[in-house]
Amino acid sequence: xxxxxxxASSPPTHPSPDADGRHGQHDVERxxxxxxxxxxxxxxxxxxxxxxxxxxALSMVFLLEATTSFGDRFAGWTQALVFxxxxxxxxxxxxxxxxxxxxxxxxxxxxxxxxEIALFIFGxxxxxxxxxxxxxxxxxxxxxxxxxxxxxxxVVSFGxxxxxxxxxxxxxxxxxGLGRLMLKSLPLLLLFATFLFLNAEMWxxxxxxxxxxxxxxxxxxxxxxxVFLALRIPAETSSLADFSSWPEICDIAYSCGAPVGIAERxxxxxxxxxxxxxxxxxLNIGVLLFMRQAVQVVLVAVVIGVFxxxxxxxxxxxxxxxxxxxxxxxxxxxxxxxxxxxxxTDVALTWELLAVSGFIAAFSALQFAVSLITDETxxxxxxxxxxxxxxxxxxxxxxxxxxxxxxxxxx
Numbered sequence: 001x002x003x004x005x006x007x008a009s010s011p012p013t014h015p016s017p018d019a020d021g022r023h024g025q026h027d028v029e030r031x032x033x034x035x036x037x038x039x040x041x042x043x044x045x046x047x048x049x050x051x052x053x054x055x056x057a058l059s060m061v062f063l064l065e066a067t068t069s070f071g072d073r074f075a076g077w078t079q080a081l082v083f084x085x086x087x088x089x090x091x092x093x094x095x096x097x098x099x100x101x102x103x104x105x106x107x108x109x110x111x112x113x114x115x116e117i118a119l120f121i122f123g124x125x126x127x128x129x130x131x132x133x134x135x136x137x138x139x140x141x142x143x144x145x146x147x148x149x150x151x152x153x154x155v156v157s158f159g160x161x162x163x164x165x166x167x168x169x170x171x172x173x174x175x176x177g178l179g180r181l182m183l184k185s186l187p188l189l190l191l192f193a194t195f196l197f198l199n200a201e202m203w204x205x206x207x208x209x210x211x212x213x214x215x216x217x218x219x220x221x222x223x224x225x226x227v228f229l230a231l232r233i234p235a236e237t238s239s240l241a242d243f244s245s246w247p248e249i250c251d252i253a254y255s256c257g258a259p260v261g262i263a264e265r266x267x268x269x270x271x272x273x274x275x276x277x278x279x280x281x282x283l284n285i286g287v288l289l290f291m292r293q294a295v296q297v298v299l300v301a302v303v304i305g306v307f308x309x310x311x312x313x314x315x316x317x318x319x320x321x322x323x324x325x326x327x328x329x330x331x332x333x334x335x336x337x338x339x340x341x342x343x344x345t346d347v348a349l350t351w352e353l354l355a356v357s358g359f360i361a362a363f364s365a366l367q368f369a370v371s372l373i374t375d376e377t378x379x380x381x382x383x384x385x386x387x388x389x390x391x392x393x394x395x396x397x398x399x400x401x402x403x404x405x406x407x408x409x410x411x
Contacts, residue, residue, distance in 0.1 A: 036163030065124030305361030
């Protein structure tokens, strides 16, 4: 829609309606899922939209859990017969629930309610009670199924898998713009990090770490970086759904390649009134933006970590490591991951080098994350693309909801 005047001077045209009378609704909904923002879908519900999409995978897990019938009570071919009986019981339970719900005997559910959830959680868990002497696996299977159901809901509800697929494309874009990213972020990070890297105390600390404590320490620093990003997200997303006019919404929606259909919509009246975002909608947007920024932080950390591994191979010699740590020549040879000779000089990749580089990478990620949320230049450089992508999705959402509202009124 170019302008209001053009809409008045030419006869309105509409996208071809779907079977239910709504204009391209299903295509747009699939597009929302691919973009990692399924909560933009109208009347998005756990029972009909979320768990039903996960039903094939959950059904496979449900049948695989027939293995909980294995135990010490039976052996040999008897155990095989017990397994077949367990599978038969699960199929029978599925058939009973489907008949109660008015579906075909072994059809996948099109609406998941209390009966289906209870069957998934408790059905396989009852098998140890039937076929095992002590039934010790009952509680374990129940807890595992509850956790799996929660994780499945989160992953499917927020489109985590499409989000990751989309993120792979964004990673390619980030790598393509790596020079710009590094030019903006690396100079200050390198000034900060080189002092730590060429510091004897840092190598002594790295030498004294066991692998579990090292992982915990680096994980805490990385977690702090991601917490800073997450805390900033609500402020960054507060105005993304605000649009001044329908022409602005249409221009953004048509330019992002969404299947909204370019057509005059005479029911659009200024100023645009769009259904407000609910908490779960904002949460979905926040997850999407968080993952985009997290990719940038991880990318910077990886580049810096690799740089210092290579830098350390040439600058921190074996003799220096022996002076900075308590290693002897014998223990150094035992702990070296890889040794070779380059230009007539011994070069060794050691645990200490990897540990120090990992520390530097984690602290650099933290510093970069802080810069992303405190420095206007960094935010404008690295957040704008992600915010524009989300704003495009929200513009499509505005048109999509207006089409649904018009179709409902027409019917």
